[in-house]
Amino acid sequence: MEFVSIQKLSKSYAGVNALEDVNLEIREGELFALLGPSGCGKTTTMRCIAGFEEPTSGIIRIGGKDIRGIPAHRRNCGMVFQSYALFPHLTVFENVAYPLNLRRFYREGPVTKLGVLAGMISRRWTRTPPKIREKVEETLELVELNHLKDRLPNQLSGGQQQRVALARAIIMEPSLLLMDEPLSNLDKKLRGSMRKLICDLQRKLGITTIFVTHDQEEAMSMADRIAVMKEGRVVQTDTPSRLYSRPATTYVADFVGSSNLFQARVKVEEQSGNRLLSIGSGLDLVSAFTPDGGTAEVLIRPESFSVFPREGELSPPESKNCLEARVIRSTYLGSKVRYEMETKGTFFQVDVVYTDEKTLLGEGDPVWVTLEPEQVVVL
Numbered sequence: 548m549e550f551v552s553i554q555k556l557s558k559s560y561a562g563v564n565a566l567e568d569v570n571l572e573i574r575e576g577e578l579f580a581l582l583g584p585s586g587c588g589k590t591t592t593m594r595c596i597a598g599f600e601e602p603t604s605g606i607i608r609i610g611g612k613d614i615r616g617i618p619a620h621r622r623n624c625g626m627v628f629q630s631y632a633l634f635p636h637l638t639v640f641e642n643v644a645y646p647l648n649l650r651r652f653y654r655e656g657p658v659t660k661l662g663v664l665a666g667m668i669s670r671r672w673t674r675t676p677p678k679i680r681e682k683v684e685e686t687l688e689l690v691e692l693n694h695l696k697d698r699l700p701n702q703l704s705g706g707q708q709q710r711v712a713l714a715r716a717i718i719m720e721p722s723l724l725l726m727d728e729p730l731s732n733l734d735k736k737l738r739g740s741m742r743k744l745i746c747d748l749q750r751k752l753g754i755t756t757i758f759v760t761h762d763q764e765e766a767m768s769m770a771d772r773i774a775v776m777k778e779g780r781v782v783q784t785d786t787p788s789r790l791y792s793r794p795a796t797t798y799v800a801d802f803v804g805s806s807n808l809f810q811a812r813v814k815v816e817e818q819s820g821n822r823l824l825s826i827g828s829g830l831d832l833v834s835a836f837t838p839d840g841g842t843a844e845v846l847i848r849p850e851s852f853s854v855f856p857r858e859g860e861l862s863p864p865e866s867k868n869c870l871e872a873r874v875i876r877s878t879y880l881g882s883k884v885r886y887e888m889e890t891k892g893t894f895f896q897v898d899v900v901y902t903d904e905k906t907l908l909g910e911g912d913p914v915w916v917t918l919e920p921e922q923v924v925v926l
């Protein structure tokens with residue numbers, strides 16, 4: 548069942564259309580990514596949901612309730628920002644306790660209010676009630692930070708600061724967690740462990756979570772579903788594997804991974820009547836998705852090819868698509884090797900898993916490459 552429903556959302560800033568007719572359905576308990584390049588409207592979408600921006604038009608529902616006119620602090624959303632936004636003069640413990648203390652401040656009478664306020668300013672003036680202490684410690688445990696609870700933010704690494712921000716966002720048990728580029732300030736290695744922590748935590752707590760990212764690898768590895776945005780619009784919403792294997796447009800195909808993109812013409816073989824996709828001079832491919840006629844945009848992922856050295860009298864491998872090609876260039880990328888290849892004047896990229904040095908191909912090496920019809924995707 549959908550938990551967040553966005554219909555026809557538009558937002559303009561003095562002549563700039565940041566969002567145009569955005570429609571999204573985010574299911575309960577889902578980890579959902581908004582993915583797209585800088586300026587495509589990801590943050591604006593998030594800010595409209597959180598209540599920091601007023602949409603120009605459109606409806607946002609959270610838990611079935613139209614939230615128009617409801618102020619940000621009443622939307623029960625936890626928010627994690629790219630810049631962490633921690634209070635520099637408060638310890639880890641106090642930062643995480645802050646939302647609970649704030650709630651207590653609004654609930655208590657005038658005398659105790661003063662005490663709570665004093666406590667929020669300095670821990671020396673008042674004691675944190677045991678219930679709040681317990682909840683803070685429990686939350687710090689979830690983000691594995693209890694041992695650093697007395698440190699100030701400037702005594703923490705970026706990853707640790709982001710975990711404090713995460714703890715502060717979830718301590719109020721929000722019904723919706725919003726994260727704006729939560730990992731982009733972290734180095735690559737740290738990002739990997741933070742991804743895991745966020746995914747584990749999200750599954751454990753079951754909080755419906757939306758995160759914004761421009762990093763396709765991050766979105767693909769974390770999200771249950773992804774909405775790809777372009778120039779203020781959503782162009783495709785799907786699971787990571789469907790986005791990768793069946794992108795709706797060349798924009799999506801290019802954004803969620805490396806791709807070989809070709810313009811093809813549908814050609815019917817005279818003898819068999821089989822339909823082929825004709826790419827360039829004499830290069831015809833069998834696809835499982837060939838349309839009846841006309842032209843088509845064709846996507847082949849670089850890892851879809853199988854490569855066989857073409858040497859001596861060996862006969863070509865059995866395949867519906869077997870191309871005689873040669874290596875133009877090779878780039879060693881650690882776990883894989885990327886080859887630029889050429890066949891009949893058409894250039895394409897091929898990724899091969901690296902096994903050992905002996906299997907590496909060199910410039911000019913002749914090869915056969917084969918391709919299953921299912922890997923020749925028509926957009």
Ligand SMILES: Nc1ncnc2c1ncn2[C@@H]1O[C@H](COP(=O)(O)OP(=O)(O)OP(=O)(O)O)[C@@H](O)[C@H]1O
Pocket residue numbers: 560561563564565583584585586587588589590591592761
């Ligand atoms: N307060 C504002 N005033 C005017 N224009 C704005 C404002 N905020 C955003 N915009 C514009 O709206 C568009 C969408 O911005 P938004 O920040 O939502 O994009 P984004 O996808 O989150 O980009 P980034 O990844 O760089 O944060 C951009 O063209 C941006 O310049």
